[in-house]
Amino acid sequence: MTRENEFELSTFTPYLLNQAAEAQSLAFASIYRDRYGMLRTEWRVLYHLGRYGPMTAADISAAAGLHKTKISRAVRSLEQRRYLERRPNSEDGRSEYLSLRPPGEEVFRSLSDAARKHEAELEHRLGLRDARTLRRLLLKVRAL
């Protein structure tokens, strides 16, 4: 009953990308979610501040490619957890400089470690050669 040239979703690249991304995201998301009750955007904001130091919400928005409302909400949430603090930007009264507080730094280190481990594990299970190829192809796809 299956027609010859029928379209197969199960081999459709965007679908496979989603499946693979979801599987991997779930695996890593459970770490920042279960350990710290954080959302993906919150982890991303925390990461940028931890990795590159103090910056404004607009800086994060540009660097992470996230919409400003997402940043705004993530910042408020991280602030409430005492992970970051705001200090006025003397150059521009509209914005504030955001920086991690010690507990935030701590969480950043912990999650960075977990991410490194996660990546190493994936690389191991995939094999170094395939892992590298995959990264290269994903970059290529994203750039299309």
Next chain:
Amino acid sequence: MTRENEFELSTFTPYLLNQAAEAQSLAFASIYRDRYGMLRTEWRVLYHLGRYGPMTAADISAAAGLHKTKISRAVRSLEQRRYLERRPNSEDGRSEYLSLRPPGEEVFRSLSDAARKHEAELEHRLGLRDARTLRRLLLKVRAL
């Protein structure tokens, strides 16, 4: 100022997977969204019915790996657009058989065509060799 062994999100495989998936999803989603105002789950339900013929919500749930509440909502939405119809299942009073109506079949064919074109285009831009490798690796990742 950049420390040596610092974790780099931009080379983190789950992150790259998400980026690539998002880029590709957005590209294809705009088709069913803009053309027919459909959501991803709706397209998936429509696909299963169009590709494999009438089945129950539970069948779709199992085949597509989608939660039953998602199916329920998608089915109602597709029904309101007159894309599908329900008929009682004489074997089991709790469930109904779902099948596409002519307009639904029409949309299914149109979207299948669009998907085929999309895949061909991607294959062309990526090169056949890389496209195949990518699919292989994505399957491998999903299976981990």
Next chain:
DNA sequence: GACTGATAGTTACTTTTGTAACTAACAAGG
């Protein structure tokens, strides 16, 4: 220094998703 347009960030509103609770129908055993 008032007017115009742009920018940083927040708030309000809407849509979508996730989760849990619920109803109805089934199935098996007493």
Next chain:
DNA sequence: CCTTGTTAGTTACAAAAGTAACTATCAGTC
């Protein structure tokens, strides 16, 4: 039949994300 437990699907509620409108500040111009 009448309990007990399971399954199909819907509904209700809560969390999250998207979009638009808003406030405040800035920068340049007249």
